[in-house]
Amino acid sequence: MRILFMGTPDFSVPSLAALAEAGHEIAGVVTQPDKQRGRGKSFSFSPVKTKAVELGLPVFQPLTLRDEAVIDSFRRLRPEVIVVIAYGKILPPALLTAAPHGCLNVHASLLPKYRGAAPIQYTLLAGDTVTGVSVMRLDEGMDTGDILTQAMIPVAPAETAATLFEKLAVLGKETLCTVLRDLAAYERKASPQNPELATYTAKIDKSLALIDWTDEAAVIERRLRALDPQPGAYTFMDGKRLKIWAADIAGGSDAAPGTVIGITKNTFIVQTGKDALAVKEVQPESRKRMTAAQFLRSRHVDTGMVLTNS
Numbered sequence: 271m272r273i274l275f276m277g278t279p280d281f282s283v284p285s286l287a288a289l290a291e292a293g294h295e296i297a298g299v300v301t302q303p304d305k306q307r308g309r310g311k312s313f314s315f316s317p318v319k320t321k322a323v324e325l326g327l328p329v330f331q332p333l334t335l336r337d338e339a340v341i342d343s344f345r346r347l348r349p350e351v352i353v354v355i356a357y358g359k360i361l362p363p364a365l366l367t368a369a370p371h372g373c374l375n376v377h378a379s380l381l382p383k384y385r386g387a388a389p390i391q392y393t394l395l396a397g398d399t400v401t402g403v404s405v406m407r408l409d410e411g412m413d414t415g416d417i418l419t420q421a422m423i424p425v426a427p428a429e430t431a432a433t434l435f436e437k438l439a440v441l442g443k444e445t446l447c448t449v450l451r452d453l454a455a456y457e458r459k460a461s462p463q464n465p466e467l468a469t470y471t472a473k474i475d476k477s478l479a480l481i482d483w484t485d486e487a488a489v490i491e492r493r494l495r496a497l498d499p500q501p502g503a504y505t506f507m508d509g510k511r512l513k514i515w516a517a518d519i520a521g522g523s524d525a526a527p528g529t530v531i532g533i534t535k536n537t538f539i540v541q542t543g544k545d546a547l548a549v550k551e552v553q554p555e556s557r558k559r560m561t562a563a564q565f566l567r568s569r570h571v572d573t574g575m576v577l578t579n580s
Contacts, residue, residue, distance in 0.1 A: 271450055274349035274369065276300040277318045281439045282355040285376060286321055288443040289353070294450065296327050297347040302358050303331045341365050351453065353446065354408060363410055371453060373408040376442040378435075380404060380420055382468035385413035390434050392471040394496035397488070399425050401434070403442045405449050407460060412470070416460040421445045430498040474501065480579055481505045483528035487519045487545035502553065505577040512577070513553035522546040530575045536563045538571050 272295045275286055290296055299322035304313040315323070322329045332340045341364050344352075351371035354361065366373050379389035381404040393401045402422035409415040421441055425434065449456045479501045481490055490503075494514055497503045502513040505528070517540075523531045525541040532539035537548040553559045554569070565571075 271295070271350045271371075271453070272297050272348060273450075274298050274300065274344055274347055274352045275318075275322075275355075276352060276357040276361075277355040278302045278316045278358045279356050280317045281378070281435060281442070282318050282357075283321045284439045285353070285355050285443040285446050286318060287325070288447050289450070290325050290327070292447050292450075296325075297349050298328045298330055298344070300330045300332070300344070300357070303333060335359060335362055335365060338364065341368055344368055351450070355442070355446075360412075361408060366408055366410065371457070374418070374446070374449070375406050375408050375413075375415070376446050377404045377406060377413055378438045378442065380422065381406060381413060381417060382463040382465065384469055384471050386471035387473040388471040390438065391431050391474055391496045392469075393425065394429060394431060394434065395492055397492050401425055401438070403438055403445055405445055405456075406463075407457075414463060414465070414468075416462050418449055418456040418460045419445060428495070430495045432499050476501050479503050481514065481577075482579070483540065483577060484543040487522070487542040487547050490542055490547060491517055491519055506580055507571075507575070507577055509580075511555045513559075514547075514549055514551070515553060515559060516551040517547040517549045520546045520548040526576065528577045530571060530573050530577070533566065533571060533573060535566075536561070538562060538566065540577060 274297050278301050301316045301318040307314050319329055345368050349369040352369045352373040354373050355376045380402045384392050400422055402420055404420045405418045407415040479497050481503050494503045504511050504513045520539055522541050522545045525531050527541055527543050529541045530538050531541050539546050539548045549562050551561055552565050
């Protein structure tokens with residue numbers, strides 16, 4: 271098919287590459303404008319732009335999609351369908367109908383569960399054991415369009431947002447390519463979402479990253495994995511910020527939540543509201559990630575120390 275592709279982050283890249291490899295004609299790639307990064311304020315490409323340039327595809331980076339001239343320029347590309355994967359902005363109604371088959375979206379959850387900006391993180395926060403992707407037709411709502419198909423995978427016990435992101439990106443490209451091989455058939459069996467079952471996920475805020483040691487160990491452990499690699503869950507040790515990247519649930523004591531109740535060669539154990547966490551990987555302020563064993567060799571930690579929220 272002749273496709274206009276819209277996407278920005280790493281999650282979109284496998285689908286773009288797969289569509290090109292499958293022989294679809296990519297009329298153009300739309301991605302967010304280049305951003306200035308670092309002290310030198312040099313411009314960096316989005317991951318989708320980097321892949322599009324590598325594939326020799328024309329790239330468009332409009333500052334806004336609300337300009338009718340921009341939408342007309344997309345219409346002149348004569349796409350049969352517009353594929354949208356994590357583009358980063360809401361599409362205006364005029365763009366939703368700019369191709370005969372409209373706009374298809376690959377969303378990283380089993381809709382209507384986890385609509386919105388952070389479905390992968392909220393899957394882990396909730397402790398779900400199954401997740402997947404949904405291919406749907408975009409409408410004017412927030413992830414409310416009819417579903418063409420879904421595909422599921424299990425969530426591994428030690429899954430992080432980073433590992434689940436990679437798995438769902440691969441599942442998404444495979445499912446999208448399957449749909450596009452017979453789009454008309456999938457369109458005929460598209461089904462509306464049940465709004466009564468819908469849940470929404472907000473963009474991950476840094477306030478979510480501060481560990482509350484009064485929570486149960488299982489809740490905190492899920493948060494560590496959900497916020498890996500960004501922004502990372504953290505606490506404070508002697509007034510210094512300490513990110514905690516990985517921990518195992520362990521038996522607790524009657525100590526106050528946040529108290530270090532045990533130290534081994536490879537871990538230090540922190541009491542929570544229920545049970546405890548044996549910390550395995552940390553990142554001290556202004557330093558790189560390291561194992562708890564490395565941390566314990568470089569910094570004295572005593573039982574009875576209390577990790578705090580400031």
